[in-house]
Amino acid sequence: MTVIAATARERMLLAKDASRSVGLLTDAQKADLLRAIADGIDAAAAEIVAANAEDLERGRANGLSAGLQDRLRLDEARVHALASAVRDVADLPDPVGRVLEERTIAGGVRLQKVSVPFGVIGSIYEARPNVTVDIASLALRAGNAVVLRGGSAAQSSNAALIAVMRGVLAAQGVDPEAIQTVDDFGRDGARELMRARGLVDVLVPRGSAELIRTVVAESSVPVIETGAGVVHIVLDSSAPLDWARDIVVNAKVQRPSVCNAVETVLVLRDAAERLVPPVVAALQSAGVTVHGDADARRLAPGIVPATEEDWATEHMSLDLSLRIVDDLDEALTHIRTYSTQHTESIITTDDAHAERFLAEVDAAVVMANASTRFTDGGEFGFGAEVGISTQKLHARGPMGLPELTSVKWLARGSGQIRS
Template identity: 60%
Template sequence: MSEAEEFMQVARAARDAATALAPLPRAPKDHALRAVADALVAAADEIVEANAGDVERAREAGTPAGMIDRLRLDRERVEKIASAVREVADLPDPVGEVVRGSTLPNGLELRQVRVPLGVVGIIYEGRPNVTVDAAVLCLKSGNAVLLRGSSSAYASNTALVRVMREALAGTEVPADAVRLVPGRDRDSVKHLLRARGLVDVLIPRGGAGLINSVVEESTVPVIETGVGNCHVYVDADADLDMALTILMNAKTQRPSVCNAAETLLVHAAVADEFLPRALAALAGAGVTVHGDERTRAYSADVVPAGEDDYTQEYVSLDIAAAVVDSLDEAVAHIRKYGSAHTDAIVTRSQPAARRFTATVDSAAVAVNASTRFTDGGEFGFGAEIGISTQKLHARGPMGLPELTSTKWIYTGDGHIRQ
């Protein structure tokens, strides 16, 4: 059997599984998710062993440390993944929720209700936790899922999917609702991109290259997730102690993730007081600052920043920095260079906060809080399928409701249109 034929077989099985899964009520889906969580914990040693091979191969290939951190699993991380699965099981089921409804003047009862999308394809890089997050969110929302992770995590993903499918085999949820896309080469991705009619939507998660490629080449509708060039803007009226704490958390708490801060903008009115402290703290944490001429005046350790530095998602201990003369200049910088992911303002001024939140065109905007909170788990979604930076259907962290569509149901009593 060719790889293309094998993919079609897997996709058709997923389509059948989606049909069987869609009408299931909450209880059997929650039971299946808890079975998956228990199975992951029971198989943790086996999963970690498979992951260790992926990590070693990544090191031999010269993969950057930040990407290896995303790839790595240990028992604690596997248990956290399982805990997140249980949290999803505890969340309300969005399927069947009435979005709106009314009784029309002619007596027809009209309802708009949430329904599953169908078969969801996920294309992602590096992080094997996405394999589980994506699968359980799709299952809870009544969808089947086709998973295409990166070849760097192939052994990890294979182990995780096998454990989940074995757990589902003892439940009412069809095991074929969770499948890996066959193959490891570029052609296997192309099969998924061209599966219009079998796959209802694609969600890419990864770097700009992956996302752009999927958006440009897919014949299947795409929900575009974006890279995280996130900003922290320290306003003229900021509490500078708070600003320093937020900056350090946003940049250094976990620099390899998409909601880590990649650019620092400081109002000129507080630059003399704030930047020496901030630059010293960043240097002490091992962060390399790529700054404009005004920032470099405060420290000889600041590396000159080029135009490209302000567009970077570093996912490392690097940050771009610039001094701005106004809030509006900060917003203009963010709109020019940002990725519409998450941007934060630190200020004691309510008018400044309102203007920033109204004019920054991003999926999430933080006021006096770290960018690191833009996350499905932190928002109470249990987990997330990705963070959408587009403006259609879903924007920001995508939880269960974002994995549904709607249908209109109207009920009459022999009504006919005159």
């Protein structure tokens, strides 16, 4: 195990310094490094599980909910799954060194725009130790150093995982300071990380809407906002019943606690009588509580009244809001008002309506006739997912490894001056 510097600022300076050598590693060196990290995690599984047991015990004593305890828990099988995910990242193509543009200017200066590592990536996240390994491996694969700030409930697990990873770096001849934690400084660690402009190049918060809001508001380091999804599906007049029912049920039920799950279904009035009863029945038989407006409640039994708050809520549960709208215009207005610009889908066989929806809706991913659950780095074919950006700057939608790089212009001349 390597020595850890005394202050948060010192650690970030060391990360910045380490980022230079990590940024120059070749594709093969980075892939080998990740494979060695995976082996190191496998070999240290018992220690990691023991450290995790300390967190779990503290969590139980502090009354941590069963759900959060489950997200925190690492058994040997989960540790090996973590290592296996690192090997998957090792297998991804190197996002660094891609030539994105090329041209000759000024009578012979060869200009290239190439992808380069950011330098230092910061992340603030909640008590899920898998995120520690996930972000560190993605950052390293793209040639970056990383400064991590996980939830305090996972502090022992994170410390154990970081010690293993730093040890592997040192053993492989890579500067171990490329992986840093500020967990042990509590809130001050997070605060210093958010204010480390110039040392940390980009900050990726992962977790609850509140965590992300705080980071966006307080950070002077550029942030990539991820996450919150008040996701809508519009059932157009022409929506086939089977597509409508299957997609709505899939989008709500398959994994209700994730950001790409649907929260609100908007049904066009002239299709409501045809679609609402069977769609609601299918949802209810899958265990979903439907919160509906007065018009919807007249069409199917067992719908609870929707409140104004429901339209703006990311339920994260088997709850779904349902509203009848007069036409596509009203659906678009509703989405503009309540959308978090994550994913929106329309079910329709009317091409004009589909294309209008795709053009006018302002969201990271806009769909026609597909489940919102497809908004996912894995489903998009990225091989790994850093998060889902809901902002418009730099990255939007599922982020893969290329989103963990910046660019640099290289100019190679032979004495040219500007006239």
